[in-house]
Amino acid sequence: MADQSSFGWLSVGLKKAKPFLAMVSLQFGYAGMYIITIIALKKGMSHYILSVYRHVIAFLIMAPFALVLERKVRPKLTLPIFLRIMALGLLEPVLDQNLYNVGMTYTSATMGATFVNMLPAVTFILAMIFRLEKVNVKKFHSVAKVIGTVITVMGAMVMTLYTGPAIHFIKSAGAIHHGNTTESDKHNHFIGILLLFGSICSWSGFFILQSFTLKKYPAELSLTALVCLVGAVEGAVVSLIFERDMSVWKVGFNSKFVAIAYSGVVCSGIAYYVQGVVIRERGPVFLTSFSPLCMIITATLGAIVLKELIHLGSILGAILIVIGLYTVVWGKSKDTKSTSEESIMTKDIGKNQELPIVDHGGIIDGPVKILKIPAADNIRSDSIVSK
Structure with a gap:
């Protein structure tokens, strides 16, 4: 009996830990993508073509699973749902990724990952507007979500506005970013920041719309495949408009191909599916609250692989971001617990009548x-x- 009881508790614990483990793993996947992508972009890869090929691969991988595993539960694809899928394909595969990739080339992989820390704040604001999140000022855990979001934004702002001295954890000879910057570099840096902010707004809008779409079309694999397909088609149209040189479509077996394959499989196919599952279970705010971890991982990999310098401002900002992250997650966990208790009480009342x-x-x-x-x-x- 004791063994069965222990196994039961372990099973419950693993079930509760699944969303956390999934999101932490996803941040490692995104961090790897940022490093591989910026290497490919600096070697001449078109960000438009990267986005198109990435979603073609994601569709080819996810479509068979969707056809087989969801053939009995897949809802009918109506016109309103298809229009939402078209909007999803525009928001994330086209707008978010192209704005983000250009902004990252104007700044750095670390700065790109840093701006992802704005995602929880923007998503929380949009979720409040569309009534996906509620804040009860009488409950501390509910207010904690707001406090955690503010702390996270403060950390991101510290990393953006305060540089501080460089911290030489490893040898930084040949670093990409040097101390002397020209006016042109500053101008490009400012444009890059604006583009990164625009990508974050598009990404947040994608999560909100994805949450609404899943309520009408509760088939994560099928929705993932359709978003990738529509996003690839829309991205191809945009690419043909802005890329007149057809030679950019040619990709060999090099770093460009690695960037396409990795981002397509991990960060489009698997990520869209995992995000859909987590959003349906915990909501979009819980999902985006893990994005600050990606910045820390990317900054570490950027220093090792890309020889990017790590400054004191980045470390201080990272500390604030982690504090904000755990504050939001704690508040969300209490929200989930309160909702479960209310559901159980409602069922008990119904049984006792x-x-x-x-x-x-x-x-x-x-x-x-x-x-x-x-x-x-x-x-x-x-x-x-x-x-």
Whole structure:
């Protein structure tokens, strides 16, 4: 009995930990993508073509799973749902990724990952506007979500506005970013920041719309495949408009191909599916609250692989971001617990509402069931009592 009880507790613990483990793993996946992508972009890869090929690969991988595993549960694809899918394909595969990749080339991989820390704040604001998140000022755990979001934004602002001295954890000879900057570099840096902010707004809008779409179309694999397909088509149209040189479509077996394959499999196919599952279970704010971890991982990999310098401002900002992250996650966990307790109480109240049966003046003891009969021609569907 003890072993069975322990196994039960372990099973429950793993089930509760799944969303956390999934999101942490996803941040490592995104961090790897940022490093590989910026290497490919600096070697002449077109960000438009990268986005198109990335989603073609993601569609080819996810479509078979969607066709087989969701053939019995896939809802009908109506016109309103298809229009939402088209909007999803525009927001994330086209706008977010192209704005982000250009902004990252104007700044750095670390700065790009840093701006992702704005994602929880922007998503939280949009979720409040569309009533996907509620804040009860009378409950501390609810206010903690707001406090955590503010702390996260403060950390991101510290990393953006305060540089500080460089911290030489490793040898930085040949670093990409040097101390002397020209006016042109500053101008490009400012443009890069604006583009990164625009990408974050598009990404947040994607999560909000994805949350609404899943309520009407609860098939994560199928939705992932369709978003990738539509995003690839829309991205191809945009690429043909802005890239007149057809040679940019040619990709060999090099760093460009690695960037396409990795981002397509991990960060489009798998990521869209995992995000859909987590959004349906915990909501978009919980999902985006893990994005600050990606910045820390990317900054470390950027220093090792790309020889990017790590400054004091980045470290101080990272500390604030981690504090904000855990504050938001704690508040969300209390929200989930409160919702579960209210659901259990509602079920218990429903079970305890037993009606007595009166039989010729006498009362028959014992529980009774409430049954319903389907409506017939002239018979109204009412509840009847049976023992």
